[in-house]
Amino acid sequence: MSTTRAGLDSPADAPDPGPAIRRATWWRLLLRDRFACLAVVILLFVGAAALVGPMLFGDLATRQNLRAVNRPPFSLDDGWAFLLGSDSLGRSVLARLVVASRTTLSVALPAVVISLVVGSIWGMWAGFHRGWRENISMRVADVILSFPALLLAVVVLYVFSPSAANIILVLAIARIPIYLRAARAESAELQSRLFVDAARTFGTRSWAIIGRHVAPTVLPTLFTVASLDFCFVMLTESSLSFLGIGIQPPDMSWGLMVAQGRQVLQSAWWIAVFPGLAIVVTTVSATVLASWARLAMDPGQRWRLTLPRSRRANKALVKEVRP
């Protein structure tokens, strides 16, 4: 990998430095971009909330207090737990947000990982072999993609009960074609390259070639697709929960919390507003990180990240063109 890619690397870090230096470069690049940094911090925060939140707030999130119903936010009268107000059963909105982050992430992450793994392996295999394997795979992708994901999920979740596992499965299947197409296109292009031919000449088996020569080149693209797709999966899960066919009470998810807050929108706006804000902040962070990663993983574009943000666009090109 390092020998085939060294020639492509940017002047900044060629010849290829050792893994330790390369990791340091990553950090440096990340720290130079304020927005990407902020996105990482937010995502880490959400991840931490999902990891330890339920242990700390699990009890608080379900404890009802009918004497403190619909308390408005931003007041410390009832203690810091009610900083974001309480819902129509007197439960702390803040604690419910933290606990719900685990449900939301534990649906979105497995769905993305499953579709990434299945889709990319299938796509690389299809693109590597071309011919009928490629044709059949592409038709399968067409079939899945030609139908709106949400509607498919509605039908499937109505047939099989709407448990978290079924939601993950439906979302994973609905998103496999995205990775399948991306991986197929890249691997079809790679399999005609000289280094793949060389490996074939030495009698390397096709799975070994895919794993050793195709995958390392295709994976960066797929990871970028995955981080963007994370938003889509999270939004779809929220929509399903909002429509009442996703996560079911007493479990909590951000989408479900919005649905519950909708009933009392006129009297207690905060119950619906905060979970929605949590969704927006998380998905925007994932998008920002994805666009950073797209630059960082592309050896031809990576040097742009060493510039300050204001000078990053194709300035040289534009200046040359504009009179």
Place this chain on the structure above:
Amino acid sequence: MLTFLRRRIASSALPLVVVILGVFCLARLTGDPGNLYLPLSATPEMRAEFAARHGFDQPLFVQFGDYLTQVFRLDFGESLRTAEPAADAVLRAFPATLQLAGATMILAILGAVVVGSWAAYRPNSVADRVASFTSTTAASMPDFWFAIMGVLVFAVALGWLPTSGTEGAAAWVLPVLTLLIRPFGVLVQVVRGAMVTALSAPYIKVARSKGAGEVRVVFGHALRNAAPPALTVAGDLTVGLVNGAVVVETIFGWPGIGKLMITSILQRDFAVLQAAVLVTAITIFALNIVIDACYALLDSRVRQGVTT
């Protein structure tokens, strides 16, 4: 061009058939409609009679065969719930969704072309950064939450717009905005990216040096070359619009096809569900062909079947 279209139609007919078959089978799995439409005290004879009347006692493939022959005679069966022809229910709901989706897509494309080109004209200017931030946020906005916030601000707090219904222009504002937000955000990013590339190409320099005005350079030369990727994305987004329509129609009580599908799934109204899915699938199918035709008109390499 005709060969291109023929090949395209042949390759997208398969997904169409599979989707129709898939929904037919899945709908049958949602449970016995007899449980829902007959009283609890119904005798086994009554249940058998109900199943026989609607053909549910036949094996699945026989049911599917019957269904197909009926569809070819344009008979879509009748609704279990209201006993009216399923085609009537679907044709009543479909224009509402079509109008909503059409208005949304036209506004999204026009807006994205203007904003995206503007942002791409001077990369990293203030306009570009505002456009980037707005489009990123718009593209990752949960539409149901946006709708509720719209209701909260413009209907509950300010009282300018109605919370639901289809009467008058004011009722259209929130549904169209909600449906618009995600396609708009995604399209702005695509148009901007494609336009930055197009505007830095040598042919733009040529156009400027022969004295073409800036408007002609941006919209005549650059946009024409930036259009294909934007068009592809717009096509995918239109399929996704059905997703949005389900949410929007539920929230705003819009009597469209998304709401009809959700109700007919919950009511096990197979005939209506199948007719609705059929109409939607055919529309998406036709739309994809139209988009590919536009694509081919714009790019002669696609037209001649040259693959890269």
